[in-house]
Amino acid sequence: MNALTIRDIRDMKGGQKIAAVTAYDHPSALLADGAGMDIVLVGDSLGTVVQGHATTLPVTMEQMIYHTAMVSRAIRRALVVGDMPFMSYQQGTTAALENAGRFLTQGGAAAVKLEGGGTAARERIRALVEAGIPVMGHLGLTPQSVHAMGGYRVQGRQQADAERILDEARALEQAGVFSMILEGIPEKLGKAVTEAVAVPTVGIGAGVHCDGQILVWHDLLGLGEGRHPKFVKPYAHLARTAKRALKAYAADVRQGAFPGPEQTYN
Numbered sequence: 001m002n003a004l005t006i007r008d009i010r011d012m013k014g015g016q017k018i019a020a021v022t023a024y025d026h027p028s029a030l031l032a033d034g035a036g037m038d039i040v041l042v043g044d045s046l047g048t049v050v051q052g053h054a055t056t057l058p059v060t061m062e063q064m065i066y067h068t069a070m071v072s073r074a075i076r077r078a079l080v081v082g083d084m085p086f087m088s089y090q091q092g093t094t095a096a097l098e099n100a101g102r103f104l105t106q107g108g109a110a111a112v113k114l115e116g117g118g119t120a121a122r123e124r125i126r127a128l129v130e131a132g133i134p135v136m137g138h139l140g141l142t143p144q145s146v147h148a149m150g151g152y153r154v155q156g157r158q159q160a161d162a163e164r165i166l167d168e169a170r171a172l173e174q175a176g177v178f179s180m181i182l183e184g185i186p187e188k189l190g191k192a193v194t195e196a197v198a199v200p201t202v203g204i205g206a207g208v209h210c211d212g213q214i215l216v217w218h219d220l221l222g223l224g225e226g227r228h229p230k231f232v233k234p235y236a237h238l239a240r241t242a243k244r245a246l247k248a249y250a251a252d253v254r255q256g257a258f259p260g261p262e263q264t265y266n
């Protein structure tokens, strides 16, 4: 099967919904691609779900390139998008171009994603697109602005905020994004944005009307043991399964039941 391009993703607007997931390493990416995902995002969410930080802010460019390269080596069909980490594009267009370019040249990604819809973000997006680097936008709850937002809260509940997000979505489209993530907004606003722009929207906690959906790998597979946000549907409970297997292994080792004759060289 051919690798999907940004044109294929753009053409999915209003048609078959886009199925997307995050992945951070080679074995996960093999599974995601084999399952037929359209987009695999190497998200800076790895800061929380892989590295154990409270926020995504400490994630560095070196770490993102390292993980993106692992993922890209596994992917045959999905579009690989690399997530630009905090302070890799906020400082200016030169830095944004240099860092985004590394996702393509060293990470093997086909596109990058960056958060925000203000004038600075739009200026960076225009410069990247002009340089031939496809960009996915990200509006609504933007985790890199956790402190500015006063925590991880649903955005766009107030009329003025909803209008701002709608305006930003139109502006991102003008700036040249091929698609955009809508995170943590009411379903009604997800629908309004999806109808207002000609590029596909990919929702996470943005309701069913988006052109596609994305979930974080660990949430989708039930790899976390704590409570999960309302918008998450765990399609498996792998943490429970893994714990059962690990306990059975430890018990076998302690009782001398592993290795058995089948696992032993004579």
Ligand code: KIV
Residues within 6 Å of the ligand: 022, 041, 042, 043, 044, 045, 046, 083, 181, 183, 204, 214, 216
């Ligand atoms: O970093 C990430 O995984 C993301 C998704 C939640 C969209 O930005």
